[in-house]
Amino acid sequence: xxxxxxxxxxxxxxxxxxxxxxxxxxxxxxxxxxxxxxxxxxxxxxxxxxxxxxxxxxxxxxxxxxxxxxxxxxxxxxxxxxxxxxxxxxxxxxxxxxxxxxxxxxxxxxxxxxxxxxxxxxxxxxxxxxxxxxxxxxxxxxxxxxxxxxxxxxxxxxxxxx
Amino acid sequence: xxxxxxxxxxxxxxxxxxxxxxxxxxxxxxxxxxxxxxxxxxxxxxxxxxxxxxxxxxxxxxxxxxxxxxxxxxxxxxxxxxxxxxxxxxxxxxxxxxxxxxxxxxxxxxxxxxxxxxxxxxxxxxxxxxxxxxxxxxxxxxxxxxxxxxxxxxxxxxxxxx
DNA sequence: TATTGTTATACTCTATAACTATA
DNA sequence: TATAGTTATAGAGTATAACAATA
Numbered sequence: 001x002x003x004x005x006x007x008x009x010x011x012x013x014x015x016x017x018x019x020x021x022x023x024x025x026x027x028x029x030x031x032x033x034x035x036x037x038x039x040x041x042x043x044x045x046x047x048x049x050x051x052x053x054x055x056x057x058x059x060x061x062x063x064x065x066x067x068x069x070x071x072x073x074x075x076x077x078x079x080x081x082x083x084x085x086x087x088x089x090x091x092x093x094x095x096x097x098x099x100x101x102x103x104x105x106x107x108x109x110x111x112x113x114x115x116x117x118x119x120x121x122x123x124x125x126x127x128x129x130x131x132x133x134x135x136x137x138x139x140x141x142x143x144x145x146x147x148x149x150x151x152x153x154x155x156x157x158x159x160x161x162x
Numbered sequence: 163x164x165x166x167x168x169x170x171x172x173x174x175x176x177x178x179x180x181x182x183x184x185x186x187x188x189x190x191x192x193x194x195x196x197x198x199x200x201x202x203x204x205x206x207x208x209x210x211x212x213x214x215x216x217x218x219x220x221x222x223x224x225x226x227x228x229x230x231x232x233x234x235x236x237x238x239x240x241x242x243x244x245x246x247x248x249x250x251x252x253x254x255x256x257x258x259x260x261x262x263x264x265x266x267x268x269x270x271x272x273x274x275x276x277x278x279x280x281x282x283x284x285x286x287x288x289x290x291x292x293x294x295x296x297x298x299x300x301x302x303x304x305x306x307x308x309x310x311x312x313x314x315x316x317x318x319x320x321x322x323x324x
Numbered sequence: 325t326a327t328t329g330t331t332a333t334a335c336t337c338t339a340t341a342a343c344t345a346t347a
Numbered sequence: 348t349a350t351a352g353t354t355a356t357a358g359a360g361t362a363t364a365a366c367a368a369t370a
Contacts, residue, residue, distance in 0.1 A: 006278050006286070013298035014281055019225065020305040021183045039359085057329060063181070070361050072330055094328040094369045116168050119176055124168070126307035131300050136175035138289065138297050143182040145288035201336085219352060232338050234353055256346045256351040 024122050031118045036111035042074060043111065046083060049100035050108045056095040083107060186284050193280045198273035204236060205273065208245060211262035212270045218257040245269060 006014065025040065032038045038046070044064065049055060061071050075098055078084045083104035089095035100108075124132060168176065187202065194200045200208070206226065211217060223233050237260055240246045245266035251257035262270075286294060 005275075006282060007294075009298055010282070010286055010294055013294055013301060014285065016298060016301035016305045017183065017285075018187075020301050020308055021179065023305075023308045025180075041360085058327090067362050068329065069331080069363080073360075076330095088369095089328095092328080092370075096329060120168060120172070122308055122311065123176065123179075123304060124172055126303050127300065131303070132169075132172055132175055134296055135300050136171055136178060138293050139175060139178035139182050141288050141293070142285060143178045143185075146182055146185045146284055149284065203337090220350090229339050230352065231340080231354080235337075238353095250346095251351095254347075254351080258352060 020123075024119070027118050027122055028115060031114050032111060035114045036107055038107075038111065042078060043108075043115070045074060045078065046100060046104055046108050049084060049098060050105055054097050054099040056089055056092075056097055058095065060098055078104070182285075186281070189280050189284055190277065193276050194273060197276045198269055200269075200273065204240060205270075205277070207236060207240065208262060208266055208270050211246060211260060212267055216259050216261040218251055218254075218259055220257065222260055240266070 029040050032040055032043050036043070041064075045060060048060065048063075052059075057068070057071055057075065060075075061068060064071070075084065075086060075096075079086055083101055085099050085101060086096050087099070089097040127135070191202050194202055194205050198205070203226075207222060210222065210225075214221075219230070219233055219237065222237070223230060226233070237246065237248060237258075241248055245263055247261050247263060248258050249261070251259040289297070
């Protein structure tokens with residue numbers, strides 16, 4: 001069919017989604033900058049390291065739509081700030097193992113409550129429990145679908161042309 | 163109560179939402195750049211002008227979380243590209259009236275189908291009609307709530323301290 | 325040869341503050 | 348005096364391409 005228009009409901013849904021998320025992202029950015037002097041990208045990296053302890057650059061790049069050099073830049077900033085360390089991986093000398101420091105973990109802990117407060121105030125406050133559940137189901141579906149999509153842009157990683 | 167943690171469901175919902183939207187935004191950015199040499203911000207401005215014909219800078223700034231200078235910069239780029247014109251408003255000589263050109267409108271028309279295709283393929287493809295409807299309702303609720311919130315960051319516009 | 329990551333570089337974008345002009 | 352917009356400037360972030368080192 002290759003219908004090239006969205007149904008009216010889809011259009012409204014798309015616009016509402018994008019506007020709401022943009023506002024939320026902006027508010028979050030403000031809060032992270034004010035309370036932790038972090039960008040949301042930096043916070044995202046720290047948060048993932050906070051869970052994992054250590055990750056290689058490649059692992060860290062997964063799930064973030066980044067160029068490798070951009071990630072190197074951000075990791076450099078975090079290292080300079082004493083929030084992470086970088087060292088060659090024992091398993092694979094090519095790989096750089098990024099590890100969160102105590103100070104980094106502490107910063108995440110310090111910034112997280114305010115972050116959560118912003119998200120709750122802006123995103124969840126007007127929603128019922130059922131709304132939240134449903135929204136979660138829907139967005140998980142979308143996210144999984146997107147993960148399964150062949151990324152048309154990002155440099156194909158680990159692509160065996162055989 | 164000022165509970166400073168999100169319910170587990172809320173956290174998952176938040177992460178799924180942000181990841182999905184980030185991927186979508188990235189894909190949209192690629193498409194717009196490839197097919198129209200536009201950023202999503204520029205496309206957003208053109209799209210709104212496409213509906214309205216003309217808007218003042220202030221009107222154009224509403225709904226976009228921008229500094230005025232950032233908007234001036236973008237409007238300058240669009241004007242340089244021949245997609246909009248700028249002229250003093252007849253109503254209020256202080257105001258700049260931004261008007262989309264024929265070429266601008268044509269560009270929007272040319273880029274829109276691809277834009278829509280990306281959104282449908284990534285966002286709507288895995289959703290049922292009911293999902294879309296519900297998502298639209300939820301996000302409209304959130305958006306309206308956010309609009310009603312006092313913007314803690316953006317310079318208060320038209321603020322009478324009286 | 326393929327993969328991991330860094331560096332050099334150029335460019336886009338955004339914000340702040342100072343400024344001009346009109347209401 | 349307040350509002351609309353622009354300009355100058357500086358800083359953050361991102362991508363591309365060339366490069367070094369390891370597998």
